Amino acid sequence: MSLSIAHIRRIAQLARLSVTDVEIAAVQHELNGILALVEQLKAADTAGVEPMAHAQDVMLRLREDAVTEGDQHRLFQSIAPQVEADLYLVPRVIE
């Protein structure tokens, strides 16, 4: 299957990536080339095969629900683009 320009705009919006009108034809060409490559998977007979999500089917280990790290917000916020009163600043979302 091949992706339309409208479809790519929708994917880009889901991915929170702005794609300009100048770029979009090249993006469409490249993505359709990659999809043609991965299309080969459809020919594989995988009836009854369990999907493999992790190498060796390792299970994600759960940890105790306990505090293990102290408050480091000053350290971590020291590298943030914009901080005020210990809060990360973003453009207003509620008028």
Added chain:
Amino acid sequence: MIDAPLTELAAALGAKRISSVELTQLFLDRIARHQPQLNAFITVDPDKSLAQARAADVRIARGERAPLTGIPVAHKDIFCAHGWLTTCASKILSNFVAPYDAHVIEQFGSAGAVILGKTNMDEFAMGSSTENSHYGPVKNPWDTARVPGGSSGGSAAAVAARLAPCATGTDTGGSIRQPAGFCGISGIKPTYGLVSRYGMIAYASSLDQGGAFARNATDLAVMLNAMTGFDARDSTSLERPKEDYARDLARPLAGVRIGLPKEYYGEGMDADVRAAVEAAIAELRRLGATTVEVALPNSALSVPAYYVIAPAEASSNLARFDGVRYGYRAPEYDDLADMYCKTRAQGFGTEVKRRILVGTYVLSHGYYDAYYLQAQRVRRLIAQDFVDAFKRCDVIAGPTSPTVAFPVGEQVSDPVQMYLNDIYTVGPNLAGLPAMSIPCGAGASGLPVGLQLVGGYFAEARMLGLAHQFQLATDWHKRTPAAFAGNS
């Protein structure tokens, strides 16, 4: 000294024939001299490195020396190192000074190793040529008009050009083995779960694994001994007893069964690569190993499966880069959604955006089953092929890549052609198996050819032993690109 393996450097440090400060300065000087030709490093900070070297010298003077104490190690810029700029070769992290150490950095730190610098790479480890870096492409020391491979191309070029005695890397689909092959050095990706992913910036979490580059297999064993180990902060870190990866180095090859997958020796491999690999197999037979043909019938599907699974995981992992908590933020935007979209569009390079879009698509409603689940089912078929093959052999051997290093700019505009460089390397990642590349010959124009070895789960020591026996009988691993040899 610049050609010496780690074992010799450690002996020289222990006998006080050289100090860590002198050794670190030697390599810092070489980096300063050759960085304009190779662009192998993103960050070098001599003050920090020399302070660590002084601390190592104090430790050595007190008699508290470990095998890596005082040794300068170059780290791929994917590993967070406290106080060091850690960019992952991306504009979006171009101002990110890591507030903590990756587990790998902690492990080398506690061994007393010195951080020599942070190496250039494909942005977020996405690429097979180290041309996808915000900091410009890395050049191959054997021919600076060619790529070093990728994504860990800076680490591989640095070790090959004697700018560092050893280096770390990461391997999601071949990112250690392919550049090791292209640059004529030794590199290993251990079994998935042996090296902690904590502080290693995530690309495709079910495939990402840290590993090492060095002059030879003995040095790789030294590095794995330091790097591996359980870490509770990585949810897929394996709880296993510590092992000594050097324990099989002296083991003779008599009786070792080497599997030759017929799919790896068919069409697609260049004639010069085939000649070098076949000569290496003949050498292994001469050393006492036996060979047996094995089959990996689904290997042609490994690149398609990888280029669904890896982008899917990447699109999820890279959602965190939003310009809110750290990193680059677009200077101008209308509202919050526009800030996200512009920050990410400006902060990510072309290949990263491409993979995020592919990943978003294959995970989106209506396509998830056809692409993502089908790729995961094929992943199991590929892993099962390896399990079946290892019933008949101990180690699999074949080419690391279908070609020698290709010219800079040749493939960068054709993503599918670039992805096909990974044809022999992605299978072990999908299965989670250990794999390595060692130099095994010279191809066209004298460029290095890599021999890939793949082992069963936790067979690292056995593979390193086989590689070491090969290196005792050959000298491909000792060759240095002429422009970087001696005291130049």
